[in-house]
Amino acid sequence: MITGQAKESFERIFRKAAQARLPLQSSDTCEIVPIAEAGTGATRDTQVVVLTISSIVFRLLLILHFDENDSARNYFLKDAADQSFQEAFLEICNLCCGAMNQELLHYFPDLGMSTPYVLSARCLSYLQELKPDFLSSYSITIDGSVQLAATVCVCADAPIDFMADMSAIEETSGELELF
Template structure:
């Protein structure tokens, strides 16, 4: 139900958003590698942030996996920051999903985006219950030592074919979108 062009487009859109929004600084390395299993590398403490982008023809879940460990806290929290790690990380995840939403708006003008919510990663093996037409997972390494993962899950309600142009340079610095 999802064409090869659409699969490739979702992959490129995710990679561009992750590389531009997950690192705190544009010079920080962001390595993204496909993985076969969304649950690979999860521990009993691993949590996921779930965001949804919905249109008339599809529903996409962006699921960002994380462990709140010293490396992640040290990377995302600054000395003077009074916010919790989860608050800061949810904001970063929202920016990543918002970047994907902006790219998808070029092909689908009727999109809606959810607010992020946190679940335990034990829910990941149940994604197949949604009957996704596309399920892609990635291991992400930021700045050499911060390890995250991501899953893009797309459920199509109709045949889905589009080609995303992700070559345009984005000029925004991360504004807040309210729905």
């Protein structure tokens, strides 16, 4: 139900959002590499942050995989000593999903976005139960030392075909949108 062009568009929108919002500073690198099988690379301590973007025609799950280890804590907490790792990381994940939501609004006018929630990565094996029309996972390395992963899962309720125009670069500071 999702055309190849639309799948490529979802992927480009994810990549743009991840590269813009996951690194804390614009000078930090963000390498994104596809993973052959969705949900691979999880350890028994791996957790995931799940965010949902919903429209009339689809439900998109953005799932960011993380291990709360020293490199992740040092990176995401360096400027937030009064915040817990989970609070800081959830804020970053929310900004990433918000950037995807903003881009998708150009093509789908009625979108809703969930608040982030944390689950065990063991739940990833159940994604196939949703019967996704698009499922793709990525390995993410930030600034050469922070390892994350991401899964984009899209379930369509109607045919989807669009071509995301990624030529225009929009800069926003992550302002809050009120509905």
